Amino acid sequence: MSKLLSIGSPSLVADLVGQNEKLSISHASLADGASLSGVDLLYLNGFELSGQDLVKAGLIAQAFEKGIPVLYEMSDPDAMAQVSAFTCNARLVLLQPLKSRRASYISILDPHGMQQVGFTQEETRLFMHAKSPKGGAASRKAFTPAYADYESSAPVYRVASNPGALARLVRTHLDKFSEVDQFVGTTSFFAPGSNNLPAYAKNEGYVDLGPHSWSPDSKNAPGCQGQINVNFMFGLYSVTSPNYKYLDIQTVGTGCSITGSPQPNGWDSGYYQEQIEVSYGPSSSTLPSGSAIDMTAPLNAVNSSSVAATTGFSLGVSFEGSSSGPKASVSATYNSSQTTTINITDWAVINQSPATQGNWKFNMNTADDGTPYTVGSPGSLVWTGFLQFGVRGTPSLSRNNNMPTNETVWRFPNNCTDTLPFSFNITQHIARCQITWSNGFTYTTNTPTNALWCGIQASFNLGTVKPTP
Numbered sequence: 001m002s003k004l005l006s007i008g009s010p011s012l013v014a015d016l017v018g019q020n021e022k023l024s025i026s027h028a029s030l031a032d033g034a035s036l037s038g039v040d041l042l043y044l045n046g047f048e049l050s051g052q053d054l055v056k057a058g059l060i061a062q063a064f065e066k067g068i069p070v071l072y073e074m075s076d077p078d079a080m081a082q083v084s085a086f087t088c089n090a091r092l093v094l095l096q097p098l099k100s101r102r103a104s105y106i107s108i109l110d111p112h113g114m115q116q117v118g119f120t121q122e123e124t125r126l127f128m129h130a131k132s133p134k135g136g137a138a139s140r141k142a143f144t145p146a147y148a149d150y151e152s153s154a155p156v157y158r159v160a161s162n163p164g165a166l167a168r169l170v171r172t173h174l175d176k177f178s179e180v181d182q183f184v185g186t187t188s189f190f191a192p193g194s195n196n197l198p199a200y201a202k203n204e205g206y207v208d209l210g211p212h213s214w215s216p217d218s219k220n221a222p223g224c225q226g227q228i229n230v231n232f233m234f235g236l237y238s239v240t241s242p243n244y245k246y247l248d249i250q251t252v253g254t255g256c257s258i259t260g261s262p263q264p265n266g267w268d269s270g271y272y273q274e275q276i277e278v279s280y281g282p283s284s285s286t287l288p289s290g291s292a293i294d295m296t297a298p299l300n301a302v303n304s305s306s307v308a309a310t311t312g313f314s315l316g317v318s319f320e321g322s323s324s325g326p327k328a329s330v331s332a333t334y335n336s337s338q339t340t341t342i343n344i345t346d347w348a349v350i351n352q353s354p355a356t357q358g359n360w361k362f363n364m365n366t367a368d369d370g371t372p373y374t375v376g377s378p379g380s381l382v383w384t385g386f387l388q389f390g391v392r393g394t395p396s397l398s399r400n401n402n403m404p405t406n407e408t409v410w411r412f413p414n415n416c417t418d419t420l421p422f423s424f425n426i427t428q429h430i431a432r433c434q435i436t437w438s439n440g441f442t443y444t445t446n447t448p449t450n451a452l453w454c455g456i457q458a459s460f461n462l463g464t465v466k467p468t469p
Contacts, residue, residue: 002024002040002041003024003026003038003039003040003041004024004025004026004039004040004041004042004043005026005027005028005034005036005039005041005042005043006025006026006027006028006043006045007028007029007030007034007042007043007044007045007049007059008029008044008045008046008047008048008049009027009045009048010025010027010043010045011043011045011047011073014043014045014071014073030049030053030054030057030059034057034059036059036062036063036066036068039063039068040068041068041069041070041071042059042063042068042069042070042071043070043071043072043073044059044060044070044071044072044073045073046072046073046074046075046079047073047075050082051079051082051083052082054082054083055082055083060072060083060095063095063097064095064097067097068097069094069095069096069097070094070095070096071092071093071094071095072092072093072094072095073092074092074093190204190233190235190248191235191237191248191313191314191315192314192315192335192338193314193315193316193317194235194237194315196315196316196317197237197315197317197328197330198317198328198469200238200465200466200468200469201237201238201239201328201330201465201466201467202235202236202237202238202465203235203236203464203465204233204234204235204236205233205234206231206232206233206234206252207231207232207233207234207422207424207456207458208231208232208456209228209230209231209232209424209426209454209455209456210231211227211228211229212227212228212229212452212454213225213226213227213228214226214228214452216271216430216432216448216450217271217432217448217450220446220448221260221261221262221271221432223260224258224259224260224261224262224271225258225259225260226256226257226258226273226428226430226452227256227257227258227259228256228426228428228452228454229253229255229256230251230252230253230255230256230278230403230404230426231251231252231253232249232250232251232252232280232424233249233250233251233252234247234248234249234250234460235247235248236248236460236462236464236465237315237330237332237465238330238414238465238466238467239315239330239331239332239414239467240328240329240330240331240414240467241329241330241331241332242332243414243467244332244411244412244413244414245411245412245413245414245416245462245465246294246313246332246409246410246411246412247409247410247412247460247462248313248407248408248409249280249358249407249408249409250310250405250406250407251278251403251404251405251406251407253403255401255402255403255404256273256276256401256402256403256404256426256428257273257400257401257402258271258272258273258399258430261399264391264393264394264399266390266391267389267390267391267434267435268391268432268433268434268435269378269381269391269392269393269394269431269432269433269434270394270399270432271430271431271432272364272394272398272399272430272431272432273364273397273398273399273402273428273429273430274363274364274373274375274376274378274398274429274430274431274449275361275362275363275364275375275427275428275429275451276361276362276402276404276426276427276428276429277360277361277362277425277426277427277429278358278359278360278362278404278406278425278426279357279358279359279360279423279424279425279426280357280358280408280422280423280424280425281356281357281358281359281408281422281423282356282357282420282421282422282423283421283422283423283457284356284420284421285356286356287355287356287410287412288412288413288416288418288420288462289413290412290413290416291410291411291412291413291416292355292410292411293353293355293356293357293358293408293409293410293411294409294410294411295311295313295334295408295409296311296351296353296358296406296407296408296409297309297310297311297339297406297407298342298349298351298360298405298406299349299351300348300349300350300351301344301348301349302344302348302349302365303344303345303346303347303348303365303366304343304344304345305343305345306341306342306343307341307342307343307344307349308336308339308340308341309339309340309341309342309405309406309407310338310339310340310405310406310407311334311339311407311409312334312335312336312337312338312339313332313333313334313335313338313407313409314332314333314334314335314338315330315331315332316330316331316332316333317329317330317331330467340405342403342405343397344362344397345395345396345397346364346365346366346367346368346370346395346396346397346398347362347363347364347365347395347397347398347402348362348363348365349361349362349363350362350363353408357408358406358407358408360404360406362402362404363375364394364395364397364398366395367380367381367392367393367394367395368392368393368394368395368396369392369393371383371392375429376431376449377447378431378432378433378447378448378449379433379445379447381394381433382433382435382443382445387440387441389435389438389443390435391433391434391435404426412462414466414467416462417461417462417463418462418463419459419460419461419462419463420459420460420462421457421458421459422457422458422459422460423455423456423457424455424456424457424458425453425454425455426453426454426455427451427452427453427454428451428452429449429450429451430449430450430451431447431448431449431450432446432447432448433445433446433447434446434447
């Protein structure tokens with residue numbers, strides 16, 4: 001059975017989550033020198049623990065290092081500022097590190113839903129050590145993300161009237177984040193099995209676009225920000241069976257989201273994501289002779305709760321002895337059990353990859369009531385009746401974090417040593433539908449659309465990997 005460790009007495013929140021998630025609840029105090037061994041979820045009772053005590057014990061930092069999510073219930077809405085560089089006026093937060101340590105999330109929970117903000121790897125390091133005496137001046141950076149002024153005055157105990165509500169809310173986010181962790185891997189951050197390959201046969205790393213924030217409408221919604229935090233993970237491998245070099249590229253990060261949008265109502269959708277475009281591949285329209293894209297994922301899909309978003313590309317290695325020493329035999333396969341699935345309910349994914357590049361569009365496909373939606377036409381959210389008008393709601397993926405998970409695998413002759421310039425691109429499209437005036441017979445609308453493109457160049461030297469030492 002999974003384990004929830006409660007530091008401080010388990011509260012109603014801990015009990016609800018533990019019971020609904022079938023977690024065994026154990027209790028420890030800071031004085032006990034609590035061990036996180038075997039812990040799947042750490043609960044901190046802020047009614048019994050001060051921020052200074054938590055900083056001194058270093059439990060949150062330890063949990064982040066081990067990839068353990070932390071559910072922190074606070075008596076003081078400003079307690080987060082006592083343990084980190086992140087401030088929010090809230091009573092309950094879920095701190096979720098990714099096991100890859102490339103990023104982390106903070107989800108601010110209340111009985112009505114959640115708000116979330118993502119941190120990059122460097123921001124996570126600063127965030128965790130900002131209050132540490134050893135953190136240094138560089139770690140005392142003041143973070144002021146869009147949710148820094150988020151306020152939640154509603155007591156979390158209101159969920160007692162619906163005992164599973166909080167547990168489901170926590171589970172929803174744990175599942176989402178664990179999918180990202182599964183995607184980057186737990187034993188290896190790259191292709192499954194690559195950690196066993198000899199050094200001469202692999203070259204792995206990241207292409208970082210870096211996080212981007214932008215304003216889709218600085219005049220009418222100055223607090224609204226589009227957020228892009230999508231990077232790329234690559235693995236270049238020399239394989240003997242079949243006899244090719246493979247370049248495997250996948251998206252990784254915390255995804256795309258919107259913060260600070262005007263709240264939606266019956267006449268206003270607020271700002272929402274209607275499309276995310278991702279493309280990457282050789283800057284040239286041709287590949288070296290004998291080369292080709294081997295596989296891409298996801299394939300085309302519409303309004304599906306389970307889409308295979310990665311190819312399952314996996315590696316195996318065996319060693320054979322000889323007079324000159326052991327020789328590695330490396331194999332490449334596509335293993336369906338290694339694929340990662342994503343939920344694109346009310347969205348569609350269009351795989352439009354040409355012969356040389358990975359290229360996708362992730363499109364909002366329907367309003368939240370199932371009515372078809374056309375990207376670029378926010379007015380399609382308007383509904384009409386007899387002397388009535390209104391704006392339909394948008395689906396969850398349009399209003400919350402949306403990670404455009406995808407993967408492309410190229411193959412090249414094993415004797416190819418070319419250096420290939422690649423381009424990496426992502427575009428976030430944001431829209432709004434608002435009825436601004438009506439006299440009962442007709443109406444006028446405000447339907448702005450805007451987009452931000454981010455791109456970067458990187459080169460891959462195929463000669464850095466080879467089938468033999």
